[in-house]
Amino acid sequence: KYIGKPLKRIIEDPPLVTGRATFVYDLDLRGTLYASFVRSQYAHAKIKSVKCPEGSMCFTSHDLPKAITGIARNEAVYQGQPIAVVLTNDEYKARDLAEEVEVEYEPLPSVIDVEEALSNKERAMSELESNIVLQDEVNVGDIQSDFKRAYKIIEGELINQRVIPSAMEPRGAFAQFDGKRLTVWSSTQTPFDLKKSLSEILSEYGVNDIRVIQPYVGGAFGSKIINYAEEFVVAYLSVVTKRPIKWFNSRTEDMMTTNHGRDMRLRFKAAFDSEGKLLGIEGTLIHDLGAPFEDINRDSFWMTTTAARLLIGRYKVNSLKIRVLGVATNKAFIGAYRGAGRPEATYFIERILTLGARELGLDQYEVRERNVMDDVNFTKLPTGLTYDSGKYKELLRIAKPYYNDLIKRRDSLRSKGKLAGVGVAIVSEIASFGPYSTAKVKVLPNGRIQVITGTTPHGQGDATAFTQIAAEVFDVDPSNVDVLWGDTDLISDGDLTAGSRTITVGGSAVYEAAVRLKEKLLKVVSEKMGVRAEEIEYREGKFIHEDKTMSLWEAARTSMFMGVLPEQDYSYVMNLYTSPYGVHMVLVEVDRDTGFTRVLDYKAFDDVGVVVNPLLAEGQTHGGALQGIGQALYEEAVYSQDGNLLTSNFSDYVLPTAVESFNVEWKSFGLTKSDTPIGSKGIGELPTIAGTPAVVSAIEDAIGKKIYTMPVKPELVLK
Ligand code: MCN
Ligand code: MO
The missing domain is CATH 3.90.1170.50 (Aldehyde oxidase/xanthine dehydrogenase, a/b hammerhead)
Incomplete structure (x- = not known):
């Protein structure tokens, strides 16, 4: 009834559009x-x-x-x-x-260039024995024999450049200590982690009662997962000075010190047979992890090892032999940025397929049809990852007419003398990670339903989607539901919004809590009415038995007199992750004179299982595709040889804006469902993952030159 409806953001938007939402910067105390x-x-x-x-x-x-x-x-x-x-x-x-x-x-001496770092002539930190701080290897199948029987071998180095996450709001924190209780407001994605770490650091100063609040956050894109030194310092200073402390990064400080993203390169050889089947990939995956910090580097190296294992995408690749290197340099440290490891993997495999297709004279879509995996169903792949469900062939079949249509439009532009091209990418994604998400659902004495989530949305609209889930269970209009989040006082423990997990894992927690609360209230009502629970019907917020009815709020008030709190919490445990997928296609036109690329049309055809709110999911696709294409066309963190960040403001670091945005058509076909009560799979990162390789392939198609680096700037196109 409510799940699947394009509800507007009734929870998040009223404070935002009236300018009354509170951000860290707005806080002030005497x-x-x-x-x-x-x-x-x-x-x-x-x-x-x-x-x-x-x-x-x-x-x-x-x-x-x-x-x-x-x-x-x-x-x-x-x-x-x-x-x-x-x-x-x-x-x-x-x-x-x-x-x-x-x-x-x-x-x-500073180590800036990754080549230089690998040479180990200078170290990024005195005590390092080597700049190669982490290593791994993926070895699947018989690479040698696959290369022996290859019809064509392509090779090169694909660079997924360093980018700056650039949330609208720079990092900041506000801390207040009243002699007993420490309250910290932070522009973060992880208030619960921050509380745990603050407890560890401050317990020796006698501070044990800590509350962390995540107020409205102007975006994060993964860059506010880490708890940064400044947050701890601000909290500590409020304790020792006994004064409220406020800190806020300038844009330039933020660009220099908030984690950067990507900066991975793949030196590869790929073997194809004469039909265009990809037999094997051999190579070295090098991740410039930036500044050496053991714990941060280790967490970020998860992205590298995941990327190496996701390199096969959704394809039947026989063999894979990848050396994986995590390298330290004297640049900002790398952390999560929308997709975190999966955009890099997708970029590499999708570019390899398209480069292979060009080399073999095959159509890029056809090459994908020839290589794509059969249906998966909790299929464990040789690289160690498991894909929960996917009907890749069917999705390719459904999307084909749209591809053909884009090709027709491309050809018609070409016949008018334009440089036009089409690019395709299949998303190689795993999302909706565990280990758990928490929720608490209450029926308040005024009859309103209150949902508390342990997740930490910061722009995605998940709170609105949660009203739909609670409304579905309680059969009431979503306007009767309130959603609270981002406060460690609300619930014993929480997790985070990241990894496209919130609707699937957090939503499942909300669902399970709501279902249990309804059962709890049913017992109360059955006792009060003196009839068996099975004889009571529940409909539109009312318990009904013959001529007797009891509303939700009556049931909630009655429950208090029976020693039952009308609330229920739940920790939903996510054993695996989901593996959403999609085929994204883009039509571009490159200006012959200026070399500028204009995106004419973007088609995102996904399977993200049950879609809770198509308006929100589509919104994610609009923003995410623009962000993905931002990396392909404009964005690049540039350092001087001695380690000055040269792109430290928005006139030097070029972000796409509304002016660069384009038409996006989004569909999700619901070919599969996730194995969760909601049945959804994550979408938040999909368009960012696919947009980047799709648009690079489209430019390649337009100009007929192979492209290995990004951003694809006009000077690169015209060269
Ligand atoms: N949705 C849905 N049905 C599905 C999947 C998603 O209705 N099957 C809806 C959800 O209700 C939610 C949105 O789509 O409103 C995204 O849900 P989900 O895929 O679960 O992703 P998360 O909510 O966990 O968001 C995280 C994701 C990540 S990892 C990054 S990075 C990112 C992104 O969201 N950062 C963002 N989008 C962002 N959007 C904004 N405005 N700001 C950020 O910092
Ligand atoms: Mo993320």
């Missing part, structure tokens, strides 16, 4: 001190000494708890790394004061 961080000017340097201005509230690394990692104590390993922090009662004065702190550096 006596607030403003923090500003002193950040390393060098990408790599020894810190000889730090001198604070006379009489200032200034804290060097030696004044801060050792347990706070990520601060440059003796050696700075990327530009912008925090070294010290100053406090004063005015935001702008704080920034001026930070500039008065004298840091004596001894510059060290």
